[in-house]
Amino acid sequence: MGGRMVAEYRPEIIEPKWQKYWEEHKFYQTDEKKDKKYYVLEMFPYPSGRLHMGHMRVYSIGDVLARFLRMRGYSVLHPMGWDAFGLPAENAAIERGVHPAEWTYSNIETMKKQQKALGISYDWEREVATCDPDYYKWTQWLFLLLYKRGLAYKKKAAVNWCPKCETVLANEQVEDGKCWRCGEEVGVKDLEQWFFRITDYAERLLQDLKLLSGWPQRVRTMQENWIGKSEGALIRFSVQNSGQEIPVFTTRPDTIYGVTYLVLAAEHPLVEELIAGTEYEKEVRAFVEKTRKLSEITRTSTEMEKEGVFTGAYCLNPVNGTAVPILVGNYVLMSYGTGAVMGVPAHDQRDFAFAKKYNLPIRVVITPKDVALKAEDLTDAYIDEGILINSAHFDGMPSEQAREEIIKYLEAKGWGERKITYRLRDWLISRQRYWGTPIPVVYCEKCGTVPVPEEELPVLLPKNIQFTAGGKSPLAQCEEFIFTKCPACGGEARRETDTMDTFIDSSWYFFRYTDAKNETAPFAREKADAWMPVDQYIGGIEHAILHLLYSRFITKVLHDAGYTSAIEPFTRLLAQGMVNKDGAKMSKSKGNVVSPDEIIEKYGADTGRVFILFAAPPEKDLDWSDRGVEGSYRFLHRVWRLVDRYADAVQAPSNRVPDEEDLALRRAFHGALKKVTEDIEERYNFNTAISAIMEAVNAAYSYVNSKGEKIHPGVMKEALEFLVLMLAPFAPHLGEELWQRLGHQESVHLQSWPQYDEKALQVSEVEIVVQINGKVRGRLQVPVGLDKEAVQKLVTAEAQIARHLAGKEIVKVISVPDKLINLVVR
RNA sequence: GCCGAAGUGGCGGAACUGGCAGACGCACUUGACUCAAAAUCAAGCGGGGUUCGACCUGUGUGGGUUCGAGUCCCACCUUCGGCACCA
Structure with a gap:
């Protein structure tokens, strides 16, 4: 250690100095030896160009934890990498003629420099970039693993299509009918696409939410809603004068005697068969055509007028043999349940409205205890619990009990069974884009779909490629890529030209960090087991479903295949709030953007970090305040002056017995230490931790102002050392500089977190x-x-x-x- | 419609298990230093009231429990977030 001491607090000098020192001494390389291990992870960024305040916030939070835990004696894994595949790189290629790789790597370089300028303590030896063949080789391996386990399959389906991004999207990636990335309205296309069978894991993904007590309730609820479990029954209705059966899913089997019609989705495979050659054929076909043309958003909107058309066919209610008409309706979705619903107008509001509109009969089968409901009096459906009537031998039974009994009855008669349905659908992973991980599959005329053998991975992205707007996917036009030999028979074959959803890249990267340089496997199990699950994950709430659900799914697949003992990837999750300014999200159009660069330049990284952590608790939105930053800057100056002024004086021998004032100072600092420790460790309340340090500094100023020359060197020395140690995780550069000023040779970040003395807190x-x-x-x-x-x-x-x-x-x-x-x- | 979170000074926020509401910071006011300003240091800072000792009032609204409620219970209002023809 060394370097010239400067008299004033000059962050522009000390920050680069210590950053260089840390880098040269490989300061934050992970120490794997200790038993006490802690994995702190911030969501890795997309290399979009430059860091914004949201990045600065999430890294500051993670860095305080990492530095604090190291001082607490933990081996800390604190890595960083790049979610480097994605559309913006390709758009840059189209707009500016830069190759996506070049654009991406140059952004990575810039952002990495910025992260270093923030003084974040990453272990750069473990850096990963998902667009690096050394990484995506293993993403392809992961695809093959899912394929082998029957969890990756190809099917033709009506899928979400973003016309602007010119690619398909998974359901999770459509928000309010719009593309999550570009906001364009999403349409529908019939395409043959690859899917991951996440629905096989629906129940476990739901049940294991119970294990995630370290997650915000909000995120768990969002995932629960997304998975959308409903319990009920599957009931088969047989079509009159035909051998066909129509299965319907219902959560209200207790209303089975109230069924007066059946509605099919426009896409239901039976529709065509029911109407073929009948007088209804033309009308129904026109209706189906009209309905199918509607976009998903209009079709699922609540305001959408419910329309339907009679098919001419009837089916039989299995429980009482009643013939009820079969209709096609625009409000029934093929993708949920069975694509067919039973109409019980008396007890379902939608069915009620529909029945009124088309004059379908209404039959009351549930009634409240004291009132007898009559169909002709109803103005709304009676959807509550009640007592069964008009339901044969179930009459008089409470509806709750009837649900169970009727399911048993249906099962005994073979007319239906207990059934659980989820809203969650399989994960559509194909993307018609270039800048992503190629799906490692070839199509051979003789052998059909053949996965690329593991030893032939990676399937490399070709470098030489044409980018033009509005065309086909670039890979689909690249002959050098497409034509290949079949790995099974050696004959002519064509490669899959779709790439994988980039959410796959990011659904396993936290495993790769544990063994980032492994050339023979994605990671060694013992290395992963040493660190996984991530103890503390930190990132934005926008990933509450998307990335976090996918990562949970992939972790469970890896677990089932024996690659990890972890069943959940992230033990604790901190969803940090947004950084706003003037009450609105920072955006170029509003002109309220403050960049980390300008803060570093004007005040230094330490000031920016302290402000961002002090202004609000981490999970709340934070309003950026230029005045507030000034305040943090002032505070660090105040600390600097205090330490600088007394650093030499406190080296003097302490031969005086401490008096009341000395003891009060000691009490203030031990008290602050206690509070700071608890605030960081137990509650992540960095804002109150910093305020406790401020109070201690105020106490120290009162003390020196009152004592003048007669300060107690020993007591003051301890106070200053506590101050610098406590501040070090928040303001790491200032910490180093002042620790050295206090006469220490070794880095402050290698010190143990001090222990407060209970006795020092005592008062008389x-x-x-x-x-x-x-x-x-x-x-x-x-x-x-x-x-x-x-x-x-x-x-x-x-x-x-x-x-x-x-x-x-x-x-x-x-x-x-x-x-x-x-x-x-x- | 269903589920969830949150409402505290001029502002950001604090108050952990029911026990001094407003810590800490910002802004503001005053004083010291200065020729002056900045910086710094010191003091004040919810509202009303005042004989300067009081006292009254105050955490979205209305009730309740309690010796005592920002905190617990009930009802409501507002804001934000998620889900939503899901059968």
Whole structure:
């Protein structure tokens, strides 16, 4: 260590100095030896160009934890990498003629420099970029693993299509009918695409949410809603004069006797068969055509008028043999349940409206206890629980019980069975884009679909490629890529030209960090087991479903295949809030953008970090305040001056017995240490941790102002050392510089977190609050540990308080030792 | 419609298990230093009231429990977030 000491706080000098020092000494390389291990991870960024304040916030949070835990004696894994595949790189290629790889790697270089300028303690030896063949080779391996386990399959389906991104999207990636990335309205296309069978894991993904007590309730609820479990029954209706059966899913089997019609989705495979050659053929076909043309958004909108058309066919209600008409309706979705619903207008609001519109019969089968409902009196459906009527031998049964009994009855008769349905659908992973991981599959005329053998991975992205807007996917036009030999028979074959959804790249990267340089496997199990699951994951709430659900799924697949003992990837999750300015999200169009660069340049990284952590608790949105930053800058200056001024004086021998003031200073710093430790460790309240440090600094100024030359060197030295140690995780450069100023040779970041002394916190006197009938009437200095009676004696002797007692009778005395006494008077 | 979170000074926020509401910071006011300003240091800072000792009032609204409620219970209002013809 070394370097010239400067007299003023000059972040522009000390920050680069220490960054260089840390880099040269490979300071933050992961120490794998200790038993106490902790994995701190911030969501890796997409290399879009430059860091924004959201990045600065998430890295600052992670870095405080990483540095604190190292001081607490943990081996900390704190890596960083790049979610480097994605559309913007390709758009840059189209717009500016730069190759996506070049654009991406140059952005990575810039952003990495910025991260270093923030003083974040990453282990750069483990850096990964998902667009690197050494990485995507293993993403392809992961695809093959899912393929082998029957979890990757290809099917033709109506899929979400973003016309602007010119690719398909998974359901999770459509928000409000719009593309999650570009906001364009999403349409529908019939395409043959690759899917991951995430629905096989629906129940486990739901159940294991219970294990995630370290996640915000909000995120767990969102995932629960997304998975959307419903329990009910599958009931088969047979079509009259035909051998066909129509299965329907219902959560209300107790209303089975109230069915008066059946509705099929426009896409239902039976529609064509039912109408072929009948007088209804033309009308129904026109209706189906019209419905199918509607986009998903209009079709699923609540305001959408419910329309339907009769097919001419009837089916039989299995429980009572009643023939009910079959219709085709625009509100029934082929993708949920069975694509067919039973209509129970008396007990379902939608069915009620539909039945009224088309004059379908309404049959009441559930009634509240005391009132007898009549179909003709209903103005709305009766959707609540009740007692069954008009339901054969189930009459008089409460609906809740009837649901169970009717399922049993259906099962016994073979008409249906218990059934659970999920809203979650399989994960569509094909993308018609270039800048992504190629799907490692070839199509051979003889052998059909053949996965590329593991030893032939990676299937490399060709470098030489044409980018033009509005065309086909670039890979689909690249002959050098397409034509290949079949790995099975050696004959002519064509490669799959779709690439994988980039969410696959990011659904396993946290495993790769544990063994980033492994050339023979994605990661060694023992390395992964040493670190996984991630102890603390930090990132934006926008990934509450997408990335976090996918990562949970992939982790479970890896677990089932024996590659990891982890069943969940992230033990604790911190969803950090956004960084706003003037109450709105920072955006170029609003002109309210503040960049990390300008903050570093003007005040230094330490000031920016302290402000961002001090302004709000991490999970809340934060309003950027230029004045507030000034305040943090002032605070660091204040710390600097205090330490600089007394650094030499405190080296003097301490031969004086500490007096009251000395002890008070000691108490202030031990108290602050206690609070800071608890705030970081237990509650992640960095804002209150910093405020506790500020209070301690204020106490130190009061002390030196009062003591002048007569400060106690030993007590002051301890105070300054505590101060620098406590501040080091927040302001790491200033910490280093001041630690050196205090005469230490070794880095502050290699020190142990100090331990507060319970004895130093002890006081001889305390101020207790005196209440009369619960109102504060005074305060009193009393010796610590004084009992209730003695306090009461002291209190009643006080003139200020005695006034309130005059002519009254004390009926009750409540005492909280060393804190409060409340006299209840009448 | 269903589910969830949150409402505290001029502002960001604090108050951990029911026990001094407003820590800490910003802004503002005053004083010291200065020729002056900045910086720094010191003091004040919810509202009302004042004989400067009080006292009253105050954490979205209305009730309740309690010696005591920002904190617990009930009802409501507002804001934000998620899900939503899901059968």
